[in-house]
Amino acid sequence: MKTSALVLPAVVILGAFFVVPLIWVVILSFLGAGPTGEVQHAFTLGNYVRFLTDSYYVNDLLLRTIRLAAIATVFSVVIGYLGAFVIARAAPTTQTWMILLVMLPLWVNLVVRTLSLMVVLGRNGPVNQILVGLGITARPLPLLYNETAVVIGMVQVAVPFVVLSVFGVLQAIPRQLEQAAMTVGATPLAAFRRVTLPLSVPGILAGSVLAFGINVESFVVPILLGGGRVRFMSVAAYETATVSNNLPFAATIGVILLIVTMVMLGVYQWAVRSAGRPATAIQAA
């Protein structure tokens, strides 16, 4: 048996449940909708014109979605990298436990996790109690039902993915490289900045691509933590289908989000790769 046959199940499943529906969504986005929601089988660019010529859709929806997802990704990568670094430098038995703790939230339903975040961030929640108790603020802060809450929620979702992808790469970097740098006079910080960090770029890249991909398609988090005010592409697509009953326009929102995300990730990967080329050369050696 050829090994290429081994990818057959994956190809069949992806093809049947991802590629074919995706093609249908793309086709749908070029059709019109009748007054009571029936799909009209005639080609039109109207949905794209409606989206791209309206500042509400472009600024308030698309750019806000990308902006919030990008901010959350930056926080996720910083927090996740620090976590992965601590775990990579811990004793092997401690490592196992720490990795388990990182993976634990992934086993809890996202809705449950987000609901618990609502309790934590609420007006009478522990965060506000601590802030008021320490005298940092006189009155509870509005941490819930705004963009901040949505970003916190997305960070919470994405951090474990960043930790896991960075940890794998950090593990593979020989500690001797850092030690060698220090024997020739580098401070520990300089050794990290000039040796470990560049070598871990592939992990950062994988982690941030994962984090951004997960954040930009967030659905539960903006619905529950946004208080109905934080508009988000995925929520808009859902409501356009289920409330406005305009399936083609909902498909258009989905396709635009997909294209923009793919282009952004492509550019980002290219930029990071070209910036970190020397590092990848060392790794390949």
Added chain:
Amino acid sequence: MGKFLAAMAIALATTLSAQAQTKELVVAAFGGAYTDALKKNIARFEKDNDVKVTFVPASGADGLAKAMAKEIDVVHADMAWAYRGEAQGAFEKLDPNIVTNLDKLYPKARFSEYGVITNFGEYGIAYNPKEVSPAPSSWLDLWDAKYDGAVSTAGFDAANIELLVLMAKLNGGNEDNIDPGFKKMAELGKHITVFYSQHPQLLDLFRNNEVVIARWLRGRVDWANKQGVSLGFAVPKEGAIGLVSTVHVVKGRPNTELAQKFVNHLLSVDSQTAYASDLGYTPARAGLDLKGVKVPYGEEVVGSLLIADWKKIVPKMDAWKERWEKEVVAR
């Protein structure tokens, strides 16, 4: 091996014949407590008609998609989805010779030839009596500047569409001239911090005193009181907004006659009483004895419910939803 195959064959044959004997009726309903209430009296219907009724949770877009795909026999809907289904030819006409209970309903419950309203809920004003005194008497009390930041309503749902139309009508407009309504709703939007999306969320907002007045469902206010958050419920003088549950027979399924009988069953005295006693909804059927059931009931209650002309609204919902996001939600 031979024995095994024979056993398999017998098992298969008995299952097939069992299936041939009992017909199956697939009913899409709202799920949860609603479906539980429907199940309460279902045993007798199944026995009388030699049918097995299976409930699937589906309504709205999902329910209509399943009806169009002819996967279900009976579907529940609200006003918007009922008109969409009717326009797309998803439903069978109700046969008055089978659905004999149609005569017993309040006129307002007769949705169209293609469906019927089985019960009504009441949207009014929920308020925290410690903060809101005297009790609200008009929908316009939601607009009171006193409650800036502490007033809430849901997103662009059916009841807010009713409120939008009401505001248009109070300001010289109607379903065809909605601008005055949006102007008024935009003012309300400025006072709102959170547009609630789930009932437990609004309960929490009331509990933490972040919201003191909101558009909410009567049954949910009773539920909040049971949860230890004491709230009042006011029916505004303009009328309560009607929450409507419709039921329809799906076209092109093998057992449409049985499906018609099932709709008739939902309009029977027992089923209609269960809507009130188990769900707190106002039955669509007149002349019931609801002693001891704390649910508003009667011709006057049903007649006073605000229900707009959804036939005019449905084709505009896409545009209205966009305006709602731009004019009411966006700051």
